[in-house]
Amino acid sequence: MALPAPLLEIIAGVITDTAPSQWCQAFFAIATITALSVQLIPKASQSLLLDYGPRATQAKYGAPGDRTDWLYTSVRLVTAVQVPHSWFNHFYVASVAASAFWAHQYFAGRSLLLAIITKQAAVEGPSMGKEQVWLVWILMALQGGRRLFECFYVMKPSRSKMWLGHWALGLIYYLDMSVAIWIEGSRSLLHSEADLAVSSRFSTSQLVGIAIFTTGWLQQHKCHQYLASLKKYTLPEQGLFRHIVCAHYTCECLIYGGLAMAAAPAGRWFNRTLICGLWFVVVNLGSTAHGTKKWYSEKFGEARVAPKWKMIPFVF
Known part of the structure; x- marks a missing residue:
């Protein structure tokens, strides 16, 4: 069934008028509200969503009364797909890879980055300086790189499991963060700082x-x-x-x-x-x-x- 034309126009307008930084902010806001909402549900169901490792054992089986509760049963079904806790490594692989990807996009003059910063620059207020953009870009890469190093050479291997949803949310978070660190410097990336009168100090x-x-x-x-x-x-x-x-x-x-x-x-x-x-x-x-x-x-x-x-x- 096709969506009504007026609704399609509204959706297209929202997509067209929303700045890239607002899309990043929207994901963070939705993820934050979702995490807060989990605190409002009964503890047994909450534990299924939040706990992993040794803390997840009790949540997995629940109290006898919980097993007949429809919410608990539904959440238990949703969280049944578990992945190794070692998949946390993927977050930092994604973080480092994304930092390198966007750097390559910039230096190679690729169209994806150019399209994003052009759209953002058209609606952006005060901009980060170009040196500032590269500073935080490097800092984020250092954070991802250090955590990846720790996963392989510092932290002990674990047989713990975590919900697939945790893994997916974390992966999206780091990909979003890889854009968030430079998106408010789009005008500086698009133009020279002399044109923008942006201080490099x-x-x-x-x-x-x-x-x-x-x-x-x-x-x-x-x-x-x-x-x-x-x-x-x-x-x-x-x-x-x-x-x-x-x-x-x-x-x-x-x-x-x-x-x-x-x-x-x-x-x-x-x-x-x-x-x-x-x-x-x-x-x-x-x-x-x-x-x-x-x-x-x-x-x-x-x-x-x-x-x-x-x-x-x-x-x-």
């Missing part, structure tokens, strides 16, 4: 962002090295883990918060597209951190875990 907010990113980047590597050194299912209690249950998630928030500041267009403190990505990171990892603290409390005793923050000191 970094502002205070951008320098602060670089410092925050670097701190998070270095500390996260230390966290992952420490976690890899622990025996299986041991409570992390050294370094940042003395005060934060999921300190490596804290570092992830610092990394993307730093990128959002380092990529801020002239006259702004933050890059709007990357802030949308940061909100998803906070909500998504915050949900996992909440479940991790609960599981730690049950396994190691509440007295050892209760004083710690889940992810964000003094807030959460």
Whole structure:
């Protein structure tokens, strides 16, 4: 059945009038709202969607009463397709590959990148400087490269499983982020900075962002090295883990918060597209951190875990 002509015109108008940065922001917003919505459903069904590894065992079988609940049964059916947790590696392969792909598009003058930045530049407000674009591009490539290195040479192999939906969402996130880091610098990529009167000097907010990113980047590597050194299912209690249950998630928030500041267009403190990505990171990892603290409390005793923050000191 064909869609009515007026509806097709509306859809075509939305597609035509929506800037590429808005498409990136829309994905981050939808993903964030979806992650928040999961917090509203019953715990048994919620666990099926969020838990993996040892925390997923109880969720997999559920309580006897849960097994007759229609929502639990439906969610269990949806989450039945599991993939190896080692497929997390694909996120960072995609991140590094996408960074290289868009760099090649730029230097080779390919039509796909040109079409995107031309459309964005037509509606863009303040633009990132060209040096600024390349800086955050390199920072994102360093993050993806370091995480890929850690997957193969630092982290211990795991037999855990995760839901296919987690894998797909993560893959789309990193592909979207590979565009988000440069999309608000489209005018600088399309024209020379002399034509745009865009300063090549970094502002205070951008320098602060670089410092925050670097701190998070270095500390996260230390966290992952420490976690890899622990025996299986041991409570992390050294370094940042003395005060934060999921300190490596804290570092992830610092990394993307730093990128959002380092990529801020002239006259702004933050890059709007990357802030949308940061909100998803906070909500998504915050949900996992909440479940991790609960599981730690049950396994190691509440007295050892209760004083710690889940992810964000003094807030959460």
